[in-house]
Amino acid sequence: KNYNSAYRNFKGEGNGGDCTNFVSQSMRAGGWFDVSGFYQSNSAWWYNSLNQSWTWVNAHRFWWFTYTRPRGTTAPYISDLRVGDSLEIDFNRDGFIDHNMVVTLKSGSNIYLSYHSEDTLDEPFQDILSRNPNAAYYGWLIISSIK
DSSP: OOOOTTSOOOTTSSSSOSHHHHHHHHHHHTTOOOBOSOTTOTTOBOBOSSOBOHHHHOHHHHHHHHHHTTSEEEOSSGGGOOTTOEEEEETTOSSOOOEEEEEEEEETTEEEEEETTTTEEEEEHHHHHHHOTTOEEEEEEEOSSOO
């Protein structure tokens, strides 16, 4: 729930919030290295004190980056996700990813997610699903140490 002062806070910036910035910080802490390139490119993923790639802060572009690198594999079932993995949501099933979260706790097959759109820590997936029963969910089994 506390923001990392080493990174800018994108909440309220008109880009949907801080959710993917939060996930990107988590992925970097888990071993992902930056990939240089044009900031608008889906094949670049980086952050510095002056700017960042769109894949760093945009949930849909983060999905494309993760898919094409690859930096993870798709989870067959949400219950397969582990701590440190990512779950993305397409709220209205239009093919555009709207939200990004990190699995921060797992108990049996129950997963709990943290995210920055509403500064949430360890929310049960079942609560998110009950609020958004018609959404499409995309889970990433993250590769934590990329060579």
